[in-house]
Amino acid sequence: MSHSEVETPIQTIGPGPTRPLTISAYVPFSNNAETVLEAIRSVAAQTLPPESIVAIDDGSTDGGAELLEAQGFRVVRNQRNLGRGATRNRAMLESTGDLVLSCDATNRIAPEFVEQALPWFADPRVAAVFGRMLDPHPEGVAGRWRARHLLKCKAEMPASRCGSLSTGGALLRRSAVLGVGNFDVALRHSEDAELGERLAAAGFDIAFDPRVAVFCNIRNTIPQVLERYWRWHAGRDERVTWLAYLRLVSYSVKGMIALDLADRDPQSALISVICPHYQFWRSKGRRKRAERGPGFSCLSITG
Structure with a gap:
């Protein structure tokens, strides 16, 4: 289906009038200056671009916020590092669209991400659509292991409705997320999985669509x-x-x-x-609980 042929799902407003769903986007980051610009550019380059984009800086000290501002992107700063749950919670409050596109700072999304995810929202029960994580060119033994066991790049994954959620690359129905209480600000990881559980408990569906591609944009040791x-x-x-x-x-x-x-x-x-x-x-807690890995790595539960 071409861009011109895509029909935007209709949002019911009260008992009568309807209008097309609006889309906004956010990119959360924490000391991801090397990759955050590519992430936010992939959001801006959508075939169906969001009406607004906000980058949420979770206490960075590497100049990433200044880099984005120099390129004309809006940046909202946490005064200190609050963790993933609090940062995503704020992102949903700062966003204004009926649907909110999420892309982590260490990822980039395919240009057709929104276009391919959007038809799912014709069903009002669908609260979120997330895509498949890919690593087209894994480098070194760590890259090969990540592609095989974390991202499961070779595994067959059909489209499905499920109770799990990954927000490393996802399109979210804002009213549904806020309706179940938004992301848990106390969680420093697993915040998307926990939100998915609450959405499912409230009767919403979460869709996984392997055509909706998310590319891992960082090397790991x-x-x-x-x-x-x-x-x-x-x-x-x-x-x-x-x-x-x-x-x-x-x-x-x-x-x-x-x-x-x-x-x-x-x-x-x-x-x-x-x-x-x-x-x-x-x-067993032999590391400090504050050590949660390098910045905003993608949090997928499909891997």
Whole structure:
């Protein structure tokens, strides 16, 4: 379907009049000066561009906010680093559209992202649509492991309605998000998964559409991919029981290592060996809770 053929879903206003849905966008960032400009430019370059874009700076000290302002983008600053939940909460309050496009600072979204996600919102039960994370050119052993086990780039993922949510690249119905209380300001990670649970409990649908592409725009080291895997799977309480630990070890052998060896990648298999032990160690709080990884990495629960 071409741009000119796309029909914007209609929003009912009260009992009578209707109008097309409006779209705004936000990009959250925290010390992501190297990638945030490309992220926000991918938002501005949509075939159906948002009417407004706001960048939310969560306490950066690397000049990212000044870089965006020099390019003419609106930046709203948190006075200190508040974490993902509080930053996304503020982003939804600063946004004005019926639909709000979210793109994390370490990602970029395909030009047709909004155009391909928009038809889902013809159904008023749909509160959010999120896309598939891709890494077209993984570099090094950490990149290969991330593509295989975090992003699952080779896995077949059909479009579906589900109760999970990733906001690394997503289109959100603002009234639904605010109606269930917005993002939890207390959460420093897993804030999108938790919001997805509340939306589902309120009777809304969340759509995953693999055509709606989100590209990972940052390289990770081996420690960073292990931290990222833990953060994506830790849950809000960050607990790993002994029974869960044994299950993680079993999965790393039967699932992860098996995939690595099938791809003739023994180096990645070594990361898979370490992964469950890292998750268990991390859950015991041997690092400061404030250490949540490098800035606003994409938070996907599809990986």
